[in-house]
Amino acid sequence: MKNIVVYDSLTGNTKKLAEAIAKNLNCELKCVGDCEGESFENYKQIIFGFYIDKGFMGVDAERFTQKIRGKKVGIFYTLGGDPKSDRASALKERIKEFFKANDNEIVKVFYCQGAISDIQLEAARKRALAEGSPITPQREVFWKEGKKHPNDKDVQEAVAAFKDFK
CATH class of the missing domain: 3.40.50.360 (Flavodoxin domain)
Known part of the structure; x- marks a missing residue:
């Protein structure tokens, strides 16, 4: 095996x-x-x-x-x-x-x-807004750093x- x-x-x-x-x-x-x-x-x-x-x-x-x-x-x-x-x-x-x-x-x-694709990232932003979750500067930095993984x-x-x- x-x-x-x-x-x-x-x-x-x-x-x-x-x-x-x-x-x-x-x-x-x-x-x-x-x-x-x-x-x-x-x-x-x-x-x-x-x-x-x-x-x-x-x-x-x-x-x-x-x-x-x-x-x-x-x-x-x-x-x-x-x-x-x-x-x-x-x-x-x-x-x-x-x-x-x-x-x-x-x-x-x-x-x-x-890394999150640009399409997925845009969908995540829309979902966050729809759920009332603020897109903080920290979140933007996290997403940007995520592109390196x-x-x-x-x-x-x-x-x-x-x-x-x-």
Whole structure:
């Protein structure tokens, strides 16, 4: 049995991490879009990466998770929000429970900030205004800094998180 890294990426953030993790582990790498009709029974462990969209994984990633049952799973994801926030911690627990519901054993979870595309950023601004959340100068700085992620440090930390996943 072997290992595989599978990912779903919208802006390239998650793909960047997936490629580095797979290269370090010398294992197969696949995009969710290339997994249609594929069974993952022959894999001992799956490392699955995705992006956060409106508070949870994207639709394609969520659909793919139905193929992951009874496996040892490593999870990594990128989010546009602050990875050190209480909201990010709560999201991590929600994601772990989601995978456990399919009888998976969670071996490792890694997440970091990912750049938000200009389209996503504009949507976030509109949502914030609609919800009555002020767009503060600090928030603008956070979004601007977010464009630099995942950076080399994030990639190194992702690789280190899964280095023993063999």
